[in-house]
């Protein structure tokens with residue numbers, strides 16, 4: 001299909017795209033701007049689908065609709081997790097556990113056909129206008145010393161990109177999906193949690209506070225699953241891993257900080 005969206009029903013507006021009902025069982029994600037990430041979203045979603053992960057099938061992409069680029073996806077019925085939890089606040093821990101299990105399944109998949117995360121980050125940091133040169137060099141130096149990896153990484157894994165459907169959780173929005181190190185993907189989930197909570201600290205309602213704890217709960221469940229990574233960090237400090245310790249419900253800085261006093265300040269789920 002091409003031309004215009006005509007009478008197609010607008011289902012949702014994201015930050016990068018409008019999403020329309022597009023024929024039987026399909027949606028059109030129609031982007032507002034042209035960027036290289038759209039082709040990457042097709043490739044990463046297809047890689048995840050090929051690995052039988054719960055993602056919408058790419059039916060057609062990229063296509064042109066009225067001067068704009070779009071992707072036609074299988075339609076997934078159900079609320080996104082943040083909306084679902086507003087109606088089912090007692091399900092926070094269960095959703096967090098399921099999301100963490102899903103993130104672990106994603107990481108168990110190899111994604112050799114996707115671009116390496118470190119290269120993408122290198123490119124993004126090199127382009128980032130607001131950075132002073134000294135900061136840019138320091139960050140790129142740090143980046144150069146980090147381990148890569150071959151795991152499929154979503155890199156924007158948080159409750160707004162998860163649909164709670166009749167067939168379980170389904171992950172959407174693979175625009176910056178790459179191959180890479182799972183810890184980087186978990187770290188990103190953690191950073192989103194922090195940003196979310198920092199925003200909420202400025203005058204949030206009780207309900208918003210509850211929602212703010214969801215990413216933190218996902219992170220905590222994920223860390224409990226990352227026994228091997230945590231054990232590795234403990235070994236590097238010369239001590240035995242203790243997965244029951246409070247240390248393991250803290251963020252990536254906590255995982256790698258020396259000594260027992262963790263100062264990473266990761267928000268905790270209540």
Ligand SMILES: Nc1ncnc2c1ncn2[C@@H]1O[C@H](COP(=O)(O)OP(=O)(O)OP(=O)(O)O)[C@@H](O)[C@H]1O
Pocket residue numbers: 011012013014015016017018019027029056073074075076077080160161172173
């Ligand atoms: N395959 C799908 N089936 C049903 N609804 C979908 C599907 N893909 C996206 N949506 C709806 O469209 C919304 C926006 O989608 P998506 O997150 O992919 O876009 P985005 O512009 O990258 O959004 P944002 O940047 O705000 O996360 C989703 O929250 C969801 O409500």
Ligand SMILES: [Mg+2]
Pocket residue numbers: 014160161172173
């Ligand atoms: Mg999204």
